[in-house]
Amino acid sequence: AGGAHVPVLVIGTGYGGSVAALRLAEAGVDVHMVEMGMAWDTPGSDGKIFCNTLQPDRRSYWLRTRTKAPLNYFLGFPIDRDIPRYTGVLDAEEFAGITVYQGRGVGGGSLVNGGMAVTPKRENFGGILPSVDANEMYDVYYPRANAGLGAGLVDPAWFDSTACYQYGRVGRKQAQRSGFPFVFVPDVYDWDYMKQEASGTVPKSALAGEILYGNNYGKKSLQKTYLARAAATGRVTVSALHKVTSVAPAPGGGYTVVIDQIDTGGSVTATKTVTADRVFFAAGSVGTSKLLVRLKATGALPALNDEVGKGWGDNGNVMCGRANHLWDPTGSLQSSIPCCGIDNWAAGGAFAEVAPLPTGIETFASFYLSITKNPNRAAFSWDAATGTVVLNWQTAWKQPSIAMAKTIFDRINATEGTIYRTDLFGVYKIWGDHLTYHPLGGAVLNKATDNYGRLTAYPGLYVIDASLIPGNTTVNPFVTITALAERNIEKIIATDL
Ligand code: FDA
Structure with missing residues (x-):
């Protein structure tokens, strides 16, 4: 195929x-979106679009023959299992020092x-995106993003009483007993729907342990928010599995975009060429x-600047579990949607999400995903020998994150007289x-691109995703990704079109 022309690809x-x-599209421009993954709009033979976390099938992982669960051990036993290779929804992409x-x-x-x-x-915003006007972000673009995403807080009275947040209440009690600020955090889950799940009147997703491999009902993913509104304009088309x-x-202006169509086994079935302004x-x-790193190195976009590939970080992510006393059970029914955290950013460089461990049985464990102020940054580069892009992150670069997370959990363990779990990430691994x-x-914004995401060596090429943000957002990132995109696209529509 070839010859197709689109204004925007x-x-x-x-996000x-x-x-x-x-x-x-709202500005009147026709847009074509290209997505390598599946559309996720058709139920499987079990009537569900997505599979459950406890029963991963081929829908779980992107082109793997064995699952690679983030929390890959339980009671010291590996829990990964064989699955058919398929274009599943979660990619566990392995680089030398990090998955x-x-x-x-x-x-x-989403x-x-x-x-x-x-x-x-x-x-904290000045440390996240130093070249961006914070007033504009907090007055205009963060509110716009939160409204567009449908973010909302759990009903605190319901949190206090429902069985599915017992783990959150244990997290709160222990945080407060050690003197840490406990905070509720918004989520895009439909909280009314979750209440109905708890009362048994609707099919369950958060209360059925759905997380990681997709959510069948209550979560307002982009399919239900921005993408639904985009589709309603009639100006946006999407090609999945491309x-x-x-x-x-x-040659005649604009850009030639080469696209592989793939099947659900990952094989290329057609190669298409589109010209986009x-x-x-x-x-x-x-x-x-x-x-970008490959296109610069291999001569397709040689004038991209030397900042391309740099400034990569992991948002300081590190996970751990704590073993609670028998009188502090966290509940056999746990909502898979986290709604609270422990904020020790200013004093210890760590913000810990009180995370679910939705196994369906009582584990007496508290589980946390910490976001830390890890200063390490990695770079992507082209490896001509293997013809791949590599990332130079090293596992040892997580040590600052562990030290920062310990500012919270060492103290909680001391207060509670408890210990870390050692059976969740391997055999005796905390x-x-x-x-x-x-x-x-x-x-990174204002380095690889200009201050609005333009790749200035190539008029008409833009970056508008998480790659603009230099490695850390102090909290979970997608609201900031969305708000920055709202800011940048408004400028681009006003000045470039
Ligand atoms: P995003 O990754 O969302 O989208 C990029 C898309 O491009 C993908 O669909 C990909 O398949 C496609 N693509 C890639 N290469 C392509 C190619 N060559 N051709 C065509 N398509 C291509 N954040 C948060 O704020 N709160 C949270 O609770 C969580 N929780 C969480 C849990 C888990 C398990 C994960 C994996 C992630 C989170 N996150 C999160 C992180 C959050 O989801 C993430 O930061 C954003 O999705 C990033 O948004 P982007 O728009 O940058 O890219």
């Missing part, structure tokens, strides 16, 4: 891509994530960085320090 359908598509989890499909990370919609504290492999200046890179921190859920950077 967006690579990827996560950045969905904001770009909606706002451009980077990402969503694959129309909706990107399909697999916990939906925690957290706006950073304003006093992967962009090249972008290069077209403008291209938005919204393939996520890893996806956009890999494309820290989940091998992974991130929050890849950020690789095409």
Whole structure:
């Protein structure tokens, strides 16, 4: 195929891509979105679109023959299992020193994530995106993003009484007994729906342990928010199971985009060429960085600047569990949607989400995903020998994160007379320090791009996703990714179109 021409092509359908598509379409521009993952709009033989966390099938992982669960041991036993190779929804992408989890499909990370919609504290914003006007962000773009995403807080009275947040209440009690600020955090889950799940009147998702491999009912993923609104304009089309492999200046102006169509086994079934006047890179921190680094190194976009690939961080992610006393059970029914955290950012560089461990049985464990102020930054580079893009992150670079997380949990353990769990990440291993859920950077704003995401060496090429953010957001990142995309696309529509 070939010869097709579109005004705007967006690579990827996560937060950045969905904001770009909606706002451009509202401005009267036709947009074509290209997504390597599946559409996730058709139920399987069990009547569900997504599989359950406790029963992973082929729908769980992106082109793997064995699951790679983030929490991969339980009571010291490995829990991973064989699955058929399929274009499943969660990619556990392995680099030398870190496994980077990402969503694959129309909706990107919104399909697999916990939906925690957290706006950073304003006093921390200058350290997150120093070249961006904080007043504009907090007056205009954060509110716009939160409204567009449908973020809301759990009803505190319901939190206090429902069985499914006993683990949250234990987290609160222990945080407060050690003198740490406990905070509720917003989520895009439909809280009324969750209450109905608890009363047994609707099919369950949060209360059926659905997380990581997709959510069948209550979560307002991008499919239900930005992408639904984009589709309603009639100006946005989406090609799922299509992967962009090249972008290069077209002879007659605009850009030639090369796209592989793949089947659900990952094999290429067709290669297509489209000419686009403008291209938005919204393939996520890893996806956009890999494309730009390769296209620069291999001569398709040689004038990209030397900042491309740099400034990558893991948002300081580190996981751990604590063993509670028998009189502090965390509950056999746990909502898979986290709603609270422990804030020790200012004093200890750590913000810990009180996370669920939705196994269906009492574990007497408290589980946490900490976001820490880890200063380490990695870079992507082209490895000509293997023809791949590599990332130079090292596992040892998580040590600052562990030290920061310990400022919370060592103290809680001392207060409670408890210990860390050692059976969740291996045999006698306390820290989940091998992974991130929050890849950020690789095409940093005002460095690899101008202050609005333009790749200035190539007019009409833009970056509009997590790769703009240099490695850390102090909290869960997607509200900041969305708000920054809202800011940048407004400027681009006003000045470039
Ligand atoms: P995103 O990754 O969302 O989208 C990029 C899309 O581009 C993907 O769909 C991908 O398949 C596609 N793509 C990549 N390369 C391509 C190519 N070459 N051609 C075509 N398509 C391509 N954050 C948060 O704020 N709160 C939370 O609770 C959580 N929880 C959480 C849990 C888990 C398990 C994960 C994996 C992640 C989270 N996150 C999170 C992180 C959050 O989901 C993440 O930061 C955002 O999805 C990133 O948004 P982007 O728009 O940058 O890319």
